[in-house]
Every structure is written in structure tokens, then in C-alpha cells.
Amino acid sequence: xxxxxxxxxxxxxxxxxxxxxxxxxxxxxxxxxxxxxxxxxxxxxxxxxxxxxxxxxxxxxxxxxxxxxxxxxxxxxxxxxxxxxxxxxxxxxxxxxxxxxxxxxxxxxxxxxxxxxxxxxxxxxxxxxxxxxxxxxxxxxxxxxxxxxxxxxxxxxxxxxxxxxxxxxxxxxxxxxxxxxx
Numbered sequence: 794x795x796x797x798x799x800x801x802x803x804x805x806x807x808x809x810x811x812x813x814x815x816x817x818x819x820x821x822x823x824x825x826x827x828x829x830x831x832x833x834x835x836x837x838x839x840x841x842x843x844x845x846x847x848x849x850x851x852x853x854x855x856x857x858x859x860x861x862x863x864x865x866x867x868x869x870x871x872x873x874x875x876x877x878x879x880x881x882x883x884x885x886x887x888x889x890x891x892x893x894x895x896x897x898x899x900x901x902x903x904x905x906x907x908x909x910x911x912x913x914x915x916x917x918x919x920x921x922x923x924x925x926x927x928x929x930x931x932x933x934x935x936x937x938x939x940x941x942x943x944x945x946x947x948x949x950x951x952x953x954x955x956x957x958x959x960x961x962x963x964x965x966x967x968x969x970x971x972x973x974x975x
Contacts, residue, residue, distance in 0.1 A: 806926060806942055806943055806960075808963075808964040808967055808968065809964070809968065810906075810925060810926055810942075810964075811909075811926065811960050811961050811963075811964030811965075812961075812964040812965045812967070812968040813906055813907055813925060814858065814907060814908065814909045814925065814926060814961050815858060815859060815901075815903055815907040815908070816858070816859045816860070816861060816897070816898065816901060816903055816907060816908045816909070817850075817853060817858055817859070817860050817861075817908075817909045817911070817957065817958070817961065818860070818861035818862070818863055818882070818894055818897065818908060818909070818910050818911075818920075818924075819860075819861070819862060819863070819910065819911035819912065819928075819954065820862075820863060820864060820865070820890065820911065820912040820913060820914070820917050821862050821863075821864040821868070821871050822840070822864065822865075822866070822868075823912075823913035823914060823930065823932075823933070823949050823950075824911050824912060824913055824930060824949050824950075824953065824954065825842055825843070825846055825862070825874075825949075825950060825954060826840045826841060826842060826949065826950040827841065827948070827949055827950035827951065828913070828932070828949060828950070829841075830868075838868060838869060838870050839870060840868070840870040840871070840874075841950060842874050842950070843950055843951055843952055843954070843955070845951070845952040845954075845955040846950075846952060846953070846954035846955050846958075847874075847877075847878050848955065849954055849955035849956075849957070849958030849959060850878050850880065850954065850958060851878060851879075852958060852962060853958050853961065853962070854879060854881075856962055856965065858961060859881060859882065859901060860880050860881065860882070861880070861881070861882035861883070861884065861894075861897055862875055862880055862882070862883050862884065862885075863884045863887060863890050863893045863894060863897075863920075864884070864885045864886070864887070865886070865887065865888040865890070865916060866885065866886065867885040867886045868885065871883070871885060872885070882897055884897070888916050889916075890910075890912060890916055890917050890919065890920040891919035891920045891923055893920075894908065894910055894920045894923065894924065895923065904925075905923050905924055905925050906925035907925060908923075908924045908925055908926075909924055909925065909926040909927075909928060909957065909961065910923070910924035910926075910927055910928070911927075911928040911929065911930070911953075911954065911957060912928075912929060912933070912937055913929055913930050913932070913933035913934065913937050913949060914933070914934050914936075914937055915934055915936045915937065917929070917933075917937050917940075918936040918937050918939070918940040919940075921937060921940035921941050921942075922940040926942050926943060927940055927941045927942045927943070928941055928942070928943045928944070928945065928957055929941035929943075929944055930944070930945060930948060930949035930953045931944055931945070931946075931948060931949075931953075932948060932949060933949075943957070943960075945957060
């Protein structure tokens with residue numbers, strides 16, 4: 794499907810759904826990165842993370858929104874970046890993303906409607922479909938795109954996560970403003 798059709802079809806989510814989000818969980822490779830992993834001959838791994846995405850996650854944390862990274866593979870680079878950003882929930886080596894997300898939501902006493910999940914591959918599709926807001930970067934696999942409610946305009950690893958963070962924060966500020974009006 795052409796990019797313009799994906800963005801037109803998957804961009805209209807009511808602010809109330811964004812504002813309901815209390816947990817923003819996401820895959821790592823292909824969401825927080827562009828999906829590439831560089832492995833040197835000595836076995837060291839390098840990933841590139843966006844500063845824009847990191848700032849969005851820091852802002853969510855300051856606003857009281859929980860964040861989680863759920864990755865199918867364990868990675869030292871992921872651990873280092875998560876520690877730097879103070880991501881409170883880092884789950885690595887779990888390919889059943891739906892089970893991991895549901896377990897975390899239950900531990901935090903959250904419903905599906907209070908969770909947003911962002912993923913890019915087939916193994917992310919069930920979690921995308923379960924979450925109140927499912928998000929897939931534009932270059933995602935067809936199953937993830939089909940399950941998603943929203944496709945950010947920015948690419949994975951280059952601000953797609955920040956786009957989602959901003960939508961959550963803007964929606965919360967709008968609904969908070971409505972609640973305080975007489």
C-alpha cells in the first residue's frame with residue numbers, strides 16, 4: 794500500500810483515546826532504531842537511537858506515563874540506552890509480545906484501553922491489536938500495519954516514537970483543560 798494511503802487511513806484517532814494512555818510500550822529494533830544492528834567481529838553490537846525519541850520518552854515519564862520496551866532479543870545496547878533514559882520496564886528475550894504486554898498491564902493494574910503499543914513485525918501484531926492504541930512505523934511488516942490504528946509520519950529510529958509521545962501529551966493537556974473548565 795502506498796505510504797500516503799497508509800497515513801491517511803491510519804491517522805485519525807480521537808484525542809480521548811490518546812489521553813487515556815497510561816502505558817506506552819514498544820518494541821526496540823525497527824521502532825526505536827531503524828531496524829539495523831551492527832555487529833563487529835569481536836561480537837560487540839552497535840545500535841543507533843534517536844535523541845528526538847529519547848526526549849519524547851523523558852517527557853512522558855515527567856508527565857506520569859509509564860514506558861516499557863519489549864524486545865524479542867536481548868541486547869546490551871538496548872540495556873544501556875534504557876538505563877540512560879530511565880525506562881522503568883525493560884523486557885528482553887520475549888517473542889510473545891502480547892503475553893508480555895498483558896502481564897505488564899496486569900501488574901500495573903491497567904486495561905487494554907490504557908495501553909499504547911508500537912511494533913513493526915508479525916510478532917508485534919497481536920499486541921498492536923490488543924492495545925487501546927496500536928502503532929506501527931511506516932516501514933513495518935504487513936501484519937503489523939494491518940493491526941495498527943496509527944502510522945507515524947516520521948520513520949522508525951528517526952522520530953516515530955517522538956510523534957507518538959507528542960500525541961499522548963497534547964491529548965492529555967487538551968482533556969485536562971476541558972476537565973478544569975466550568
